[in-house]
Amino acid sequence: MRKSNKILKREAILNAAKVAFAEKGFDAALLQEIADRAKLAKGTLYLYFNSKEDLFLSLIEDELDKFIDITETVCKESCHSIEKIKMLIKNIVRHFEVNKEFFCIFTPERAGFTKTHHPEIRERVIPKYRKGINLTAKIMKEGIKEGKIKSLDPILLAYALSGLINTLIAKWLLDEGKVSLEKSSMVVTTIFLDGIKTDNEKKTTTETRRT
Amino acid sequence: MRKSNKILKREAILNAAKVAFAEKGFDAALLQEIADRAKLAKGTLYLYFNSKEDLFLSLIEDELDKFIDITETVCKESCHSIEKIKMLIKNIVRHFEVNKEFFCIFTPERAGFTKTHHPEIRERVIPKYRKGINLTAKIMKEGIKEGKIKSLDPILLAYALSGLINTLIAKWLLDEGKVSLEKSSMVVTTIFLDGIKTDNEKKTTTETRRT
Amino acid sequence: MRKSNKILKREAILNAAKVAFAEKGFDAALLQEIADRAKLAKGTLYLYFNSKEDLFLSLIEDELDKFIDITETVCKESCHSIEKIKMLIKNIVRHFEVNKEFFCIFTPERAGFTKTHHPEIRERVIPKYRKGINLTAKIMKEGIKEGKIKSLDPILLAYALSGLINTLIAKWLLDEGKVSLEKSSMVVTTIFLDGIKTDNEKKTTTETRRT
Amino acid sequence: MRKSNKILKREAILNAAKVAFAEKGFDAALLQEIADRAKLAKGTLYLYFNSKEDLFLSLIEDELDKFIDITETVCKESCHSIEKIKMLIKNIVRHFEVNKEFFCIFTPERAGFTKTHHPEIRERVIPKYRKGINLTAKIMKEGIKEGKIKSLDPILLAYALSGLINTLIAKWLLDEGKVSLEKSSMVVTTIFLDGIKTDNEKKTTTETRRT
DNA sequence: CATGAATGAGGATTCATTCAT
C-alpha cells in the first residue's frame, strides 16, 4: 500500500528538520534550510505544520513514539526481565546508532524540560517521555516481582538505565565514532545488571556462567 | 580580603547569565535580560566579555572549573576508591542541587559537542570537560589497581557514573524537586557500586555488613 | 518591452539609496530611510542586495557605468578630438545637472580611494573609474596624434578635465544652483581647450574665427 | 616661547584626529582611536572639544587657515599675477604633499557642503573656504587688470585652479605616490596658465621663451 | 585637570510568518 503524497511530504519535512535541529538546535536551525533539504518551498512547510515550534514538537513526538514502540515490543517478549533489559539496551543503542540526530535534539530539550520557554512541550512531549520511562519501569517491576532485581524504585531504575545509555551515546559521539558502540554497550549492560541484580540472582548468573 | 569591584561585577554578570541561559538556552536568552538581572547596562556586558558567545563559554568554563575542583578535592582524600566514589557522587549531587541552572546549560551543550555551531567550544570547553572525566577515571583506576573495581575501561566507568548522576538530576528537575534528591542519590550510588565492584569486594562489603 | 518587476524594484532601491547616501554619506544614511523612500520594508532590501555596503557599491557601479556610456558614445562620434572634448564636457555636465546626488556620493569616495575602509571598493569601483579615465584619455591621444593637443600625458589630461568639471559642479552646488551651469561650463571648456591646444591649432582656431 | 601645555594637547588631539578622520571619515573614525593616538584618555577629549563634530569642524577650520595663510602670503608677494599663480600652485601642492590627510578629509566634505547633515558646517567652514577662494580670485583679478589673464569670472578661475590641483592630488594618491607630484604639477600649471592667458600674454611668453 | 568605567540610544541584519499568485 503506497503512502499518500501528503504523508510522504510530511515525512520529508520531518527528516529534513531532524538533521537541521540536530546540527544547530531549535533557534539556530532555519526553516529555509529545512525547506531546501526537503525540496519544498519555505511556505509549504506551513501547509503541514502550524509553526516552527509545532514542527519541532511534532518531530520529537514522532521520534519518541519510535522509542515507545521499541520498548513496548521488548515488553511483550516472552523472556524474563533480565533478558528483556539486555534486549532493550541493545535495541535502543542500535536505534540511536542510526539516528544520532535525535539524540542531539532530545537530550538538550530534556535538560530544559522544567523551565522551557516552549510551554507546549509540557503537554505534547513530557507525557510521551514519561510513557517510555513507565514502560521501562514495568520491566523493572517484573524483575523485582521475579526476585531477580533489587527492590528499588522501578521508575528510578528506568531513569538509571536511560542515563547510562545516554552517556554511552554522548561519549560515542564525542569520540566521533572511533570506539565501537557495541563494546561499550556491553560494559554498560554489565554494570547496570550487576548493579541492580539481587544477590540471589547474581549467584544464579554466576553458576549459570560456570556451567 | 575583599574582591575587587571589577571581579564582583564579572561575577554578577555570570550569575545573571547562568539564570538566563538556563531558562531559555543560548539563542533565546537576551543580553538585555542578563544586563537587567545584573543591574548593569547592556553595553557594560561588553566591558567584561567580548560577545554573547564569549560570555556563554566563559560561564561554562567557570562552572566546569568548579566540578574539576570538586573532583580534585575528592581525589586527594586519603580514603580508598570506593569511598571516594561515594564522596564524589555526594558532592556533585549536592553541587547540582544548589546549581540547577548549570545542569540546564551544560547538558544540552554537551549533547551537541560534535556538531556545535560555536566553534570555540571545542577549544575552550571540551578540554575542561575531558579533564573532569579523566580525574574521575583516575579514581576508577585506583579502584581497579586495589582490586576493588572490575577491570573495565576507567574512562567508560567515569562516563557511566556521570551519566547516572545526570539522569538523576534530570529526573529530579522533571519531578520539580518533589522527590528527595538525597534518597535517589543513594539508590544510584548503590547501583553503580554494585555494578562495578569485583566479586571479591562485594563479598567483603557483605561480610562487613554482616559483622 | 516592460521592465520586470524585479528590476523595477531594484532601481527603486538604488534611487532611494542615491538620495540617502548623497544627503548623509554612507555611514549616516539609514537603511530604514532608504526602504521608506523606496516604499519597501527594510528586510526587502536584503532580497536585492547583500548588505548596506553591497548596495552602496552597486549604486556606484551603476552610476559609473552611465559615465562610461557617455564617454564611449562621445568616443564613437565622427568629429575630431577637440569637438569630442567639447561634447564630453557638455554631456557630463548635463548628466550631473540632473544627477547631483551622485556627485555628492562619488567625490567623497574618490578622495578616500586609497585608504577606504570598504575593501571591496578596490575591486568593484576603482577599475570602472579608471576605465572612464582611460576612455577620456583615448580622446586626448587622438588629439595629440592629430597635432591638435599638446603632447602631454593623456591620462593626466583626462584627470585635469575631470578635475575641472568636478570643481565646476562643486561650485554650482555650493552656490545652490543660482548660477547658470551652462555658462560656467563654457568658461571651463575655454580654459581647458586653450590650455591643452598646440600653438598650431590655436592659430587655426583664431584664423577660423577671423574668417 | 613655549606653547602652553593646554595648547600642546589640543594640537596632539587635532593631529590624531586628522589621521583618524582621513583614514575612515567622520562617522567611522572613533574617538577612542583618536584618544589613543594622542596618548590621552577618551574623556579628556571633551575638555578640549565639545563633541566629535566640534573636533571635526575645529580641525577643518585650522587646516583651512593654513591654506588661507599660504594664499595670503602669495598675494603679498611683489611679483606679477602669473608668477603668483605659479607660486600658489607650488606652495599648495607642497602643502598637500606633506598633508595628504587633509585632502582626504576636506574633499569629501566639500562635495556634501550643500546638503550636509552637520548644519554647523555652513557657519564654521564654508566662510573660510570662500575666503580662500576669494583670495585666489584676487590674484586672478590682478592678472585680468594687468591684461595678462582673460577677462573671465575671477571666482570661476579660482575654482578652476583649485579643481585642477585637487584632481592632481587625487591622481597622485590613487597612484600611491608612484608618479612624481612635481612633474604632474608642472603639467597642470602649464595647462592652466595657457588656458587663462590672454593672446597678448601668450605671445609675450612665447617670445620670452624664444629669447 | 585627567581618567576610563558605565551608559543606552541607535542601527544593520536575520528570519519566522504571511499571502497574492
Next chain:
DNA sequence: GATGAATGAATCCTCATTCAT
C-alpha cells in the same frame, strides 16, 4: 495545493557622551 517575495519585529553590538573619582 504550492510558491517565494515581502514583511517587520526582534536583537546583538557599537560608540559618543557623561561623571564619579
